[in-house]
Amino acid sequence: xxxxxxxxxxxxxxxxxxxxxxxxxxxxxxxxxxxxxxxxxxxxxxxxxxxxxxxxxxxxxxxxxxxxxxxxxxxxxxxxxxxxxxxxxxxxxxxxxxxxxxxxxxxxxxxxxxxxxxxxxxxxxxxxxxxxxxxxxxxxxxxxxxxxxxxxxxxxxxxxxxxxxxxxxxxxxxxxxxxxxxxxxxxxxxxxxxxxxxxxxxxxxxxxxxxxxxxxxxxxxxxxxxxxxxxxxxxxxxxxxxxxxxxxxxxxxxxxxxxxxxxxxxxxxxxxxxxxxxxxxxxxxxxxxxxxxxxxxxxxxxxxxxxxxxxxxxxxxxxxxxxxxxxxxxxxxxxxxxxxxxxxxxxxxxxxxxxxxxxxxxxxxxxxxxxxxxxxxxxxxxxxxxxxxxxxxxxxxxxxxxxxxxxxxxxxxxxxxxxxxxxxxxxxxxxxxxxxxxxxxxxxxxxxxxxxxxx
Numbered sequence: 001x002x003x004x005x006x007x008x009x010x011x012x013x014x015x016x017x018x019x020x021x022x023x024x025x026x027x028x029x030x031x032x033x034x035x036x037x038x039x040x041x042x043x044x045x046x047x048x049x050x051x052x053x054x055x056x057x058x059x060x061x062x063x064x065x066x067x068x069x070x071x072x073x074x075x076x077x078x079x080x081x082x083x084x085x086x087x088x089x090x091x092x093x094x095x096x097x098x099x100x101x102x103x104x105x106x107x108x109x110x111x112x113x114x115x116x117x118x119x120x121x122x123x124x125x126x127x128x129x130x131x132x133x134x135x136x137x138x139x140x141x142x143x144x145x146x147x148x149x150x151x152x153x154x155x156x157x158x159x160x161x162x163x164x165x166x167x168x169x170x171x172x173x174x175x176x177x178x179x180x181x182x183x184x185x186x187x188x189x190x191x192x193x194x195x196x197x198x199x200x201x202x203x204x205x206x207x208x209x210x211x212x213x214x215x216x217x218x219x220x221x222x223x224x225x226x227x228x229x230x231x232x233x234x235x236x237x238x239x240x241x242x243x244x245x246x247x248x249x250x251x252x253x254x255x256x257x258x259x260x261x262x263x264x265x266x267x268x269x270x271x272x273x274x275x276x277x278x279x280x281x282x283x284x285x286x287x288x289x290x291x292x293x294x295x296x297x298x299x300x301x302x303x304x305x306x307x308x309x310x311x312x313x314x315x316x317x318x319x320x321x322x323x324x325x326x327x328x329x330x331x332x333x334x335x336x337x338x339x340x341x342x343x344x345x346x347x348x349x350x351x352x353x354x355x356x357x358x359x360x361x362x363x364x365x366x367x368x369x370x371x372x373x374x375x376x377x378x379x380x381x382x383x384x385x386x387x388x389x390x391x392x393x394x395x396x397x398x399x400x401x402x403x404x405x406x407x408x409x410x411x412x413x414x415x416x417x418x419x420x421x422x423x424x425x426x427x428x429x430x431x432x433x434x435x436x437x438x439x440x441x442x443x444x445x446x447x448x449x450x451x452x453x454x455x
Contacts, residue, residue, distance in 0.1 A: 009036035013184035070108025073269035079252015082204035091209040092233030107136030116161035120171030168208035239355025274301035287374030291366035292405035299408035306370035322352030338394030361389035
C-alpha cells in the first residue's frame with residue numbers, strides 16, 4: 001500500500017499544499033506554512049435533516065420579497081430593496097461616503113422597524129454627531145460600538161432588528177479562531193457567522209468592506225462568494241458625484257447603477273444626473289463635444305473636452321482626466337493617420353466634465369470630434385451629440401443601445417446626432433446623420449459648423 005503523503009497548511013488562512021513553501025500561496029504570509037500530517041479519509045455518515053426537501057413549486061417566496069430601504073437609488077441597484085436574510089457587502093475607497101449612506105439608509109428603514117448599527121471603527125458618540133448633521137435620528141435606530149462577533153450576537157438578540165449594519169467587517173473579531181482583526185482567517189470566520197445570523201433570523205444585513213490600493217475588496221476572495229450582493233461605491237475625491245454599482249446580485253440585475261451627490265447635509269440620490277456632466281455656457285467653444293454614455297442601463301449625457309496646442313518640446317504631452325490614456329492615444333493616432341490631421345508637434349489634453357470616468361468605446365467619436373474642433377479652432381454646432389466607436393481603420397462602429405442614447409439626448413433638448421451606419425428608424429424630435437468613416441464625420445461637422453456660424 002502506498003504511503004499517504006503529508007500535507008502542509010497555512011496557520012493564517014488554512015491554505016494547504018503537498019510541499020513545504022516559505023510563503024503562503026493564498027494570503028502571501030511568510031513562515032506560516034507548517035506540516036499538518038496526512039489527511040485521514042473518512043466516510044460521511046447520514047445525519048438528521050433540518051428541513052425536508054420539497055418540490056420547488058411548494059416553496060413560498062413571500063419571505064424572500066425585497067423590502068424598500070427608503071433610498072430610491074439604492075433600491076434601484078439592489079433590485080427593489082433589501083431581502084430579509086440577504087447579506088450585502090458594500091465596498092469603497094476611504095472617505096467616499098459608505099458610512100454616511102448607510103446611516104441614512106438606517107434612519108429611513110427605522111421607520112418600519114428596529115435597525116441595529118454596529119460600528120467597530122468609531123464610537124457611538126461619533127456616529128450620533130454625524131446622525132445629527134444628516135438629520136438621521138430615530139428612536140428605532142440602535143447604535144452599538146463593538147468589535148466582538150459574540151457581543152454582536154447578544155445585541156441582535158436584545159434588539160431584534162429588521163436591518164443589521166456592520167461597519168466594518170474587517171474590524172470584527174471572532175474569539176473562536178486566532179489571527180489579527182482584518183486577517184484572512186478572521187474575516188472568513190466573522191463573515192460566516194454574520195451570514196448565519198442573517199439567514200437564521202431573517203435579518204437583512206449590510207457589511208462594509210475595505211478595499212486595497214488597487215481597488216479590490218480586502219480579504220479572501222471567498223468573502224465575495226459567501227455574500228448575496230456585492231456593491232462598489234465609487235467617486236473621485238474632488239467630485240461630488242458618487243456611483244453605486246452592483247458587481248454581484250442574487251436578487252436583481254447587475255447592470256444598474258445608482259447616482260448620488262455628496263453634499264454638506266449628506267448624500268442625495270440623483271434620479272437624473274445628466275446635468276452634472278455638462279458645462280453651463282451660452283456660446284459654443286472649440287474643443288468640446290457632447291456624447292451619451294451608458295452606465296449600466298442608464299444613459300447619461302456627458303461632455304468630453306480636448307485642448308490641442310503647439311508645443312516647443314520635442315516630446316508632446318498627452319494628459320487625460322476621466323478618460324483612458326491608451327484609448328486617447330489611439331484616437332489621436334487614428335486622426336493623424338486616417339484624416340491627415342497633424343498632431344505630432346501638439347500637446348493634447350483631454351478630460352471629462354463633472355469628474356465622471358468614461359471607459360466605453362462609444363465615447364471615441366466625441367473625443368475625436370472634440371480634438372478636431374480644438375485643432376481647427378472651430379466650435380461644434382449647438383445642440384449636437386456624437387455617439388460611436390472609432391476603429392483603427394478610421395471606421396465608425398455601432399455600439400450598444402444607440403437608440404436609447406439618442407432618445408435620451410432628444411429628451412434633454414439636443415436636436416442633432418452623428419451616429420454609426422444602420423441606425424434604423426429615426427427618433428422623433430432629433431435629426432440623425434449616419435457616418436461610416438471618421439473623415440466623413442469630421443467633414444459633416446465642419447459643414448454644419450460653418451452653416452451655423454453663417455446663420
